[in-house]
């Protein structure tokens with residue numbers, strides 16, 4: 001039986017076409033910093049670093065004096081180290097997958113079912129929905145980060161329908177007119193109904209028609225850009241980015257339905273069940289419940305389950321301010337921000353240590369956690385460790401429940417560390 005409580009994890013990198021290329025990718029740089037066997041291929045697209053027990057990319061435990069084993073295996077042998085509440089609630093498994101993402105081109109517009117719906121989908125369509133779990137997600141920006149999140153305020157969509165002719169055509173003239181009429185009322189349920197009707201109309205329109213509407217729009221915006229005109233009122237820059245990535249895709253029109261969110265480093269989005277969203281560009285930390293259940297709406301060559309999507313979406317109109325998820329901040333000799341979304345599966349804390357600091361304590365917690373050093377160097381000590389664990393940019397380490405870890409910083413250069421844990425408490 002291993003007595004280890006704190007140990008390094010060797011983590012898997014996933015290459016996907018939407019990832020950032022070569023040295024541009026934070027994922028690649030973090031990995032290369034800690035793994036001498038990993039060389040960055042300048043032509044490869046490094047999208048994700050996975051920290052957790054997912055079978056498609058399990059993290060490997062590097063425990064001195066012991067054989068390397070996947071974290072999933074280690075957790076199975078040492079379920080108590082999850083923390084007793086976590087062990088009980090999640091039947092002895094780690095409930096979250098923690099990631100770093102480097103996004104170059106857009107990921108599909110999507111939503112995730114709630115727990116009950118996921119169970120039903122898994123029964124009805126196990127080929128498509130491979131597990132019965134929900135998949136709440138949270139993204140915390142590492143660099144300026146752009147995404148789509150939730151339906152826009154109704155006036156904004158009505159304005160696009162009145163000013164962007166091709167969008168009006170894609171929704172349909174009659175639908176557009178009744179949408180604009182509904183937008184002039186104060187009835188929130190009418191707003192949701194109108195949003196659903198208009199979005200449905202876009203999603204069900206013939207693909208060839210969509211292409212024929214997109215072409216003149218993209219041409220027009222390109223022309224304006226070339227002439228040096230401001231195209232921000234019609235989200236011109238985003239339209240051209242997405243058009244270069246997914247030419248002719250109906251998802252391009254979704255930018256007129258959904259909020260375009262710009263996160264500064266340290267700002268977060270929480271993607272609860274049924275909320276339409278997409279990541280568009282930038283690097284971020286991401287934490288999610290262990291599931292692969294995705295219902296897609298566009299910007300993808302993958303299968304779109306349109307009917308399921310239309311029925312499940314949350315059509316609530318929300319201002320951009322309500323698309324960001326605020327953490328609880330505390331400022332002392334280090335700055336800590338706690339992001340605890342209203343799900344039992346996970347929470348994430350961000351530790352920012354200023355220059356000149358010599359160390360800090362990662363306090364014992366009731367849940368096992370996974371930490372990653374995004375920036376900085378130092379050492380971690382804990383009572384179960386014979387030798388301190390060397391930390392550098394890219395180091396990922398596991399901390400068992402109830403273990404204290406004290407971190408000392410060698411060079412006074414500061415540190416940025418993220419810690420993910422179960423949020424069942």
Ligand SMILES: [Zn+2]
Nearest residue numbers: 110112137271
């Ligand atoms: Zn998602």
